[in-house]
Amino acid sequence: MIELGFFIVFLACGFIFGQRAEKRHFESIIKREKQTISLPVVASKYPPEDQLYDQVLVSGNVVVASDYFKSFTAGLINIFGGRVTPFESLLDRGRREAVLRMKDDAISHNADWVFNIKFETSRIVTGRAGAIEVLAYGTALVPERTSVASSDTSTADNLVTSPAISATRTTPAT
Amino acid sequence: MLISNLEILPDRRIVRHIGLVQGSSVRSKHVGRDIMASFKNIFGGELQGYTELLHESREEATARLVEQAKSVGANAVINVRYSTSSIAAGAAEIFVYGTAVELEST
Numbered sequence: 001m002i003e004l005g006f007f008i009v010f011l012a013c014g015f016i017f018g019q020r021a022e023k024r025h026f027e028s029i030i031k032r033e034k035q036t037i038s039l040p041v042v043a044s045k046y047p048p049e050d051q052l053y054d055q056v057l058v059s060g061n062v063v064v065a066s067d068y069f070k071s072f073t074a075g076l077i078n079i080f081g082g083r084v085t086p087f088e089s090l091l092d093r094g095r096r097e098a099v100l101r102m103k104d105d106a107i108s109h110n111a112d113w114v115f116n117i118k119f120e121t122s123r124i125v126t127g128r129a130g131a132i133e134v135l136a137y138g139t140a141l142v143p144e145r146t147s148v149a150s151s152d153t154s155t156a157d158n159l160v161t162s163p164a165i166s167a168t169r170t171t172p173a174t
Numbered sequence: 175m176l177i178s179n180l181e182i183l184p185d186r187r188i189v190r191h192i193g194l195v196q197g198s199s200v201r202s203k204h205v206g207r208d209i210m211a212s213f214k215n216i217f218g219g220e221l222q223g224y225t226e227l228l229h230e231s232r233e234e235a236t237a238r239l240v241e242q243a244k245s246v247g248a249n250a251v252i253n254v255r256y257s258t259s260s261i262a263a264g265a266a267e268i269f270v271y272g273t274a275v276e277l278e279s280t
Contacts (some may be wrong), residue, residue: 010216018218052185057180063225067218122258139178163217
């Protein structure tokens with residue numbers, strides 16, 4: 001009887017606090033995604049060759065726990081099969097949060113791009129229920145200070161110097 | 175030491191490929207954190223203790239990778255990959271590996 005009471009209390013707590021936490025988290029994710037939209041994150045391996053960049057490895061990680069209600073409903077869905085929506089939203093939150101943290105890291109380096117983004121998801125065992133860890137990492141391309149200076153000076157006579165610069169820069173690469 | 179998960183450095187020439195370098199770290203938090211985490215599992219939300227733990231662990235693994243790369247005379251590690259596996263309750267192994275190379279000095 002007491003166990004049933006605990007179960008109902010946990011379920012109610014999980015439902016109320018869990019749903020509220022998730023809603024707030026999604027709101028904050030959407031807000032920050034809009035703020036950091038100017039930094040492009042690309043899954044390509046090949047960096048642009050038009051400008052000189054320093055490469056810095058940036059990463060962001062987050063551990064998000066599932067709540068009691070989610071775990072319970074997921075267990076129910078498991079019986080019948082189908083989409084486990086409670087965990088889908090959990091993983092989505094985790095991934096987007098990890099990308100945002102990676103972007104923050106890249107922004108702190110004054111990066112222009114993040115290339116070759118990779119995701120790592122792993123289950124962290126914490127007693128009974130699960131939590132997931134999402135890691136997002138990639139290479140931030142930071143414009144080289146020397147090249148910034150030279151491009152600043154060359155903006156005035158951009159048309160004159162740029163073909164020569166592009167010619168010298170593309171030849172070693174090809 | 176340049177660390178990157180790209181394979182190409184457009185403006186630098188790779189003089190020598192040295193080979194695989196790696197670093198790993200296994201860490202766990204004290205019991206108090208684990209108890210806190212199990213409470214969080216009722217309400218949901220971020221487990222900040224674990225986020226920090228794994229972040230520190232990753233930094234340590236990367237530091238070991240850098241150390242190894244230095245010892246073999248590399249000045250850059252390219253194509254770096256991370257891998258995580260949870261091995262016991264509250265402990266996780268972080269593994270990082272990449273290719274050590276020597277870049278042409280500029």
